[in-house]
Amino acid sequence: MTEWTILGAGALGCVVAGLLRRQGEPVSLLLSERHRGHLHPSLDMITLSGRHQLIHTRPCFAEQARQIRCLLVVTKAYQVVEALQGLHKLPESTPIILLHNGLGVAEQVQALYPHNPLIAGVSSHGAMKEGDWLVRHTGKGETWLGPINAAAAAHAHLVTPLAAALGHAQWSEQILHRQHRKLAVNAVINPLTSCNNIRNGQLLEPRFADVLEQLSEEVHQVMLKLGEQESLDDFRRRLHKVIELTATNYSSMHQDLTHGRRTEIDYITGYVINNANGLPVPVCRQLYREIQRRSGKPPLRRERHTNKFVSTLGA
Secondary structure, eight states: OOOEEEEOOSHHHHHHHHHHHHTTOOEEEEOOGGGTTSOOOOEEEEOTTSOEEEEOOEEEOGGGGGGOSSEEEOSOGGGHHHHHHTOTTOOTTOOEEEOOSSSSOHHHHHHHSTTSOEEEEEEOOEEEEEETTEEEEEEOOOEEEEESSGGGGGGGGGHHHHHHHHSOOEEOTTHHHHHHHHHHHHHHHHHHHHHHTOOGGGGGSGGGHHHHHHHHHHHHHHHHHTTOOOOHHHHHHHHHHHHHHTTTOOOHHHHHHHTTOOOOGGGTHHHHHHTOTTOOOHHHHHHHHHHHHHTTOOOEEEOTTSSOEEESTTO
């Protein structure tokens, strides 16, 4: 039985650790330096039924990277590369599974670890951190894994223990398609709920009808540019279903803003803008600028003759 090493002791990372341990899977949490020298307590996970369960995991640190046999990265998108840079002794045979919101990170990880099997993951499980080592499992959904490089193909079997733990996990050779579908929904829900300080379900109120219609059309048009074939009507039906299923939740971006944390806007709305390829996407741009403003970050400007955005600091 292969031990799962989870990098990212946030809400989702801890919930996944808890669900794996409940199935008897060995799990270690790869902790940051700030946890060194402190007691590593049992994880308190509140299940979907509201019960508290104590979850025991093994703590480990970067210098133990040589021992890692399967690495599941469940950090924020902007934390992935920096966190992986410290694992200098990670074996080339160790699969790296990236399970984060947004897109645009995998290419950097592939450059950093060109020989490791690299797997992308998409999950719709909900999780919330309620205190130190106290997390709540807030929603159950699908999980998909798929290969980013050729070496990953030999690790499709990893979905079997994940399926037993999470209730659903499947392998998809078209994982980018799954990522696009999730990103499209996130690019509508996350910035809109964050800028309006509302729960997801409030987006279906009449006052948001116009902006929801325009934003969903902008995001859909960019998805078409990226090769997706879902119709606008089908996308809107899928979007509304997600909003209804998560009606009482606050989006992850809303929570990040509320707690003064950096958001993943660059990897969600920023990804849409960077791939617009001539499409105006004015609502996306307005929301992007507003989230950056509320985060205390400078807006981005477009470089001439490119489709990339750079900070205005020093410009």
